[in-house]
Amino acid sequence: MNETPAHPLALIAELTHRCPLHCVYCSNPLELQSRSNELSTETWSRVFQEAAQLGVLQADFTGGEPLARTDIIDLVRAARAAGLYVNLITSGLPLDESKLTALVAAGLDHIQLSFQGAREEPANEISGAKSHAQKLRVLEWVKQHRVALTLNFVIHRRNIDQLEAMVAHAESSNATRIEFANVQYYGWAFANRENLLPTREQLDQSLTLIKREQERLQGRIRIEYVVPDYYAKYPKPCMGGWGRKLMLITPSGDALPCHAAKVIPGLSFENVKTRSLREIWERSAAFQKFRGEDWMQEPCKTCDRREQDFGGCRCQALLLAGDATATDPVCSLAPMRPKVDAILAGMNSAPPDQLFAKPSWLYRTNPA
């Protein structure tokens, strides 16, 4: 049974793969789209109209760095004119005060500013760029504007001990929300996993600290904490379920059910240049592929939790079990869970000097 959900709630618009940062856990695919393949302003504007007509409520502008698009102000205005809530997910690097003013005037609703850490040196090491000081400047500029602000910190072994200092950054800004997102291991992060995955002890300490800070800041700053799913008992409901809530458009216009979907063999993707969003949502084979339950194997097929987590993440199943239809191997019930346990056991028994030695990172490249 592949019942099509009425409409997606959010459109993830990967406006470009160009980025001034080179983060070692970037969620972009290893194969990046070049500038010459990027959609035009007109095509994006049509996509926003189609999205709103389909019932989409929010547009998440991301990348790469969305501010690398010279038409970013026009794109914000177009998405806002279509009636979408516009969220800009940015490193803050190609931003100055006048551009911020223009973005807010164009109707920007929300800024999600990414940080690579609380301290300059390690943050710059992770991003492969001098980026941290500029982010602190952006925090000051945002105070002058009526726009909602989330600080996003991507968490891993090298910065998970900085959570308190990260919260302090948020408290000195006008953020109403902090997102602590532990790295999820796909693409670039999968390649750097052995240097990023936190230890069990670090994770336990972070959970205690987050709980305390959530209570302390209740009503002022909402704190969300995404745990690394290798340590979870059950898998995350990846993307809220395949083809159920979200639609991602790549810089060149391919419509994907998730960021990493292109790693799954045998899937072909429709492009917004030749198909409407509604056609893609309702009929594209890629969106149908893992909807419903027909594709599931045991133990998912008869599991009580299958409507909560939808079998977890298809890309992770492929990466760890070699089969995109397998139960997500992070699930404690999955036949392939021993593989995840072995990864964790190996890492948690390694000596600290090895765990915290300076790694040779695989930095994210830039598209040609």
Add this chain to the structure above:
Amino acid sequence: MPERALRLNGPSLEIVERCDGKHTVQQIVSELQQIYSKAQPQKVEEDILGYLALLQKERALDFIPSNAGET
């Protein structure tokens, strides 16, 4: 709200529509007391204050001083 959405109907929609930076909490209460004139005014007020407090806790709105209204 980023990455979330409110499903609104009936009274919740009537309340949120008035969270526009211009209405004061007292104005919202009086207008809804008129709309829901069959309900006890006291109960309507309690429900509205409870709902606004919940939205504030979720960081969906802020209370601002009354000469400027309430957002």
